[in-house]
Amino acid sequence: MAFSLLPKKTNFFVLFNKQTQFAIAAAVLFAQQASQGDFGLESVKKMRDIEHQADDIAHEIMHRLNKTFITPFDREDIQSLACSIDDVIDLIYTITNRMKVYKVVVIDKYLVEFSTIIEKSVRALAGAIEGLSDSKHHQTVIDRCIEVNRLENIGDTMRDAILGELFETAHDPIFLIKWKEIYQFTEEVLDLCEDAAHVVESIMVKQA
């Protein structure tokens, strides 16, 4: 019995690790794009490819969930976690794509800063999720989730400072409309990472 169930348990962790690897790939690419001011066709197409592949993993998780009786943790938590990670990747793609639509070609120091924090947060989240597979990593999971929360708070403060400056200094409303949206999206990525970390915490509490 244990023999037939364990592989299923393992599968979900393997799938979640695949999914978070795509989240990391998206965050790394976004940091590159921001630091080079490159949101051209080619570059955005790369992000789209990552997003599509991540989508396939999310679908596979949902499909297996619907076909599996015994799961390593609560069904709704598996669903929530898969959706949360997918939301993170989707929003990173949306930002990249919106930069292309807005034809922004400058290197913006705040966007670079945000992209660095996003990469840190996604890596912390990936570490937390990886830790879920083994109760020995309990403390690591907690630490990484706290890190995701910490980065979200930093993002909040940053967005407020940047928006404040934008509204004080911008004379071109259309410029303001574009960047207001972009900065709100970037901060929202950190919110979504925090949502995912909350699911992770909830899974861990139930396992304890």
Place this chain on the structure above:
Amino acid sequence: MAFSLLPKKTNFFVLFNKQTQFAIAAAVLFAQQASQGDFGLESVKKMRDIEHQADDIAHEIMHRLNKTFITPFDREDIQSLACSIDDVIDLIYTITNRMKVYKVVVIDKYLVEFSTIIEKSVRALAGAIEGLSDSKHHQTVIDRCIEVNRLENIGDTMRDAILGELFETAHDPIFLIKWKEIYQFTEEVLDLCEDAAHVVESIMVKQA
């Protein structure tokens, strides 16, 4: 036993079909309004009536769900599906109402195009949901869900092209603010149809 359960099964399907009929009515009215540039008081009131009636059905589904022990598919899926369809109708009403608030009276070719795609997507979704009641229609359900996904992709590309044009050509920021919001809402209707189609797919996978 089968005798006492079947009517309950049927009821949910009947209710879902009623709900999707209202979604179709909303999409058809929206396409009319867009093609005639008519978002006047009378016309928006008609949409509000559809939205209210659809709301009653959604409430009835939730009420019966809370009172029913045995359901044709998972309780959370029934709830998700009812909410998703309701979200579609709500957002179509929001667009119509916002057009009235913004006092837009022109016929906009892009809005007409979007309204046509929305009608197609809502009809495909309704077909998929109708197919759920009988496993013989398995392939129809799949085909319709794929169609909803396809239309969402078209909507994405359209919105990007239209936003790109809007930001390049608009000189009046207030004009831009209005239409940016309207086009984003219209594309979001297609996202919501896709969300509903995902619930349908998930129901079907579990039935298989």
Place this chain on the structure above:
Amino acid sequence: MAFSLLPKKTNFFVLFNKQTQFAIAAAVLFAQQASQGDFGLESVKKMRDIEHQADDIAHEIMHRLNKTFITPFDREDIQSLACSIDDVIDLIYTITNRMKVYKVVVIDKYLVEFSTIIEKSVRALAGAIEGLSDSKHHQTVIDRCIEVNRLENIGDTMRDAILGELFETAHDPIFLIKWKEIYQFTEEVLDLCEDAAHVVESIMVKQA
């Protein structure tokens, strides 16, 4: 048996009442800030404190939920309710904070009006939730939920009228961007109260 279960039941109600008391505190503070046009550092810090304390309660509810086998009502409903109330408080804080970021110091009659309605809605919601603990208060729960819905409808109409006026009279697009967002947020608080009231109704239907 009943002896060991009742305290657990009581706990959730006590926690929900604590949470709604913070929601009331947030709404009262917001009404004060709006009527005095005071969204300065000190005042916004007070709101942040309320939001943080409310967050702790929400976390405690989720933590206990994950550790409790028998709950006074469905687990998902407890989770939904805690999240909904938290969303209300979060959004009130967001409005207050955004006013600070936008450096708005005027007293705006519409914001004052909205803040009054928000306070009424939050108090009605708190009353509904309090009533859940005893079936004798069944009618009170219903009445308060209807009141929350009524206030949401009023908020909808108000927002439409205010947005219509804003778009007709505003000549400064940056002014319009700020206030459009603020009014939409304030109306959204009423939507979130309605979402919470829907959860309350659903809990009550199941209890009946």
